Amino acid sequence: MLPLLKTRVPGPRSRKLARQLRRHECRNTTFVSAAWPIFWERARGCNVWDADGNRYLDLTAAFGVASVGHSNPRVTAALRRQAGRLVHAMGDVHPNELKVKLAQELSSLTFGRWLDQSKIQPRKRSGQNPKSKILFANSGSEAVEAALKTAMLATGKPGVIAFVGAYHGLTYGALDATAWNYFRAPFHPQLPGFAVHVAPTESAVRAAFEESERGIGAVIVEPILGRGGVIVPPPGFLPMLRRVCDEHGAMLIADEVYTGFCRTGRWFAVEHWGVVPDLLCVGKAMSNGFPIAACIGRAGVMDAWPESAGEALHTSTHLGNPIGCAMALAAIGEMKRLKLDECARRLQDRLPGRGLGFMKGVELADAAACQCVVQRLLRRGILALGGGERGNVLTLTPPLTISEKELDFAAEEIAELTK
Ligand SMILES: Cc1ncc(COP(=O)(O)O)c(C=O)c1O
Incomplete structure (x- = not known):
């Protein structure tokens, strides 16, 4: 599903939780600013909902973990059973x-x-x-x-x-x-x-x-x-x-x-x-x-x-x-x-940037430019991360189950913000 935002991003609940976390967690761990982070409440497929009820399209798969989709029903059933x-x-x-x-x-x-x-x-x-x-x-x-x-x-x-x-x-x-x-x-x-x-x-x-x-x-x-x-x-x-x-x-x-x-x-x-x-x-x-x-x-x-x-x-x-x-x-x-190796190969060109399959990187001028794109994407309901030793590479690793519609939407938004 495409993003659906109900509050400004981050919303009031995410900002309150960030203030609380900051008091208790090692200050080096979670980066907190006026624009970051959102608190995840639930996720399904390629979507994440935050604590304020906003729905995001996830192009990170949470650090490349949720490859078969967040809360994949068969994986969740296995978890429950076990x-x-x-x-x-x-x-x-x-x-x-x-x-x-x-x-x-x-x-x-x-x-x-x-x-x-x-x-x-x-x-x-x-x-x-x-x-x-x-x-x-x-x-x-x-x-x-x-x-x-x-x-x-x-x-x-x-x-x-x-x-x-x-x-x-x-x-x-x-x-x-x-x-x-x-x-x-x-x-x-x-x-x-x-x-x-x-x-x-x-x-x-x-x-x-x-x-x-x-x-x-x-x-x-x-x-x-x-x-x-x-x-x-x-x-x-x-x-x-x-x-x-x-x-x-x-x-x-x-x-x-x-x-x-x-x-x-x-x-x-x-x-x-x-x-x-x-x-x-x-x-x-x-x-x-x-x-x-x-x-x-x-x-x-x-x-x-x-x-x-x-x-x-x-x-x-x-x-x-x-x-x-x-x-x-x-x-x-x-x-x-789901033959996800084939899916990632077949659809790889639908995501911009260099790389193979659904591991793509869009090189930007510097870390500041990359962070600006990452934060603007977040405000549009798209989750992405910066990468590269210089922090200048917009990194795209969506769940491998992402649909063509979601891919095309993401590609258009990224093109608009990086042109
Ligand atoms: C190639 C590679 N090796 C090792 C690691 C470390 O994995 P972990 O964060 O689970 O310790 C990472 C994490 O991003 C990685 O990308």
Whole structure:
């Protein structure tokens, strides 16, 4: 549905809630101004209603999470069903059956498909054995932590190459790989310093391998730079990384926390280039709204973790939460049923900007211009976000279920505000 505004934006109730929140929440967290934020009350499909009853068209999918639509009925039914049965299990001690099902599903969606189809030969074919194994996590950052630890165990080399502009999360390990000075600078003295950040070119990657004193065990890459401003690499970039990693016995980690699950018009963005990583990080859209994520790796690589003798080396209290698993299975089911990879591919040109599928970025002059467009869109009932390290990229990641009518309306409004 198109937007329907009943009050000025933000309305009086949103503004009152913002004043209250400001008194209690860490002042660095929610940005509050006269024009920002609105408080979300409910959401359905591509629409969000705020605390003042205004209806918005959501071009963010709430950070790329609500890919199968907000409050998707099948995902909500799975959540309700699971909430009535078992809300929490003992992740790495006494788990729940859904963890098995989700691990199987994730394996068959990723390495199961890739190693059957890819021209790249798997390092070891293992008959009936699964082609990949999973480490569950609660957030994208944690999935990245799990991949970094796996690479360390698999190679014995602590160094990691990451790319300028990359965003891999803000926990300390992930932050070390994240290249944004803004996030790193205040914490620099506490950063572990295993990551080097290089330009996305073959010569820079090769030089980083040669110059590393401690040895490079992994290259971590967002196949399409997401928060960094929706930048699609040149066609040879990911295949080059695969080649160079193979030459050096290093792990290629694809961070698909943002790009995964049909967002870019393929189930996973690496598929645009036919590249099979060693480790894949997923999160965000996986469950359509429950904090669950995963590091999925080639079975041979993941087996670098020693067999547990009763005390897992890497785990967390909520690992493999049953509600998260139930929602993820339902969300993946919806992506398949609605063929959302195809939808995002077919309709990608209806959204302006660069990018692939429903991950688009419109480059504007600077951060001020971008914020101005974001706030004017909000006042017209359209939710969008700024992105890019310089804050100058209007970022568009709607639910993948967005209709043609909604897309055309959004495109017209954006064209008017950015001309
Ligand atoms: C590519 C990528 N990796 C990792 C993360 C971190 O995920 P989370 O915020 O769930 O920790 C993000 C978040 O935006 C991301 O875009």
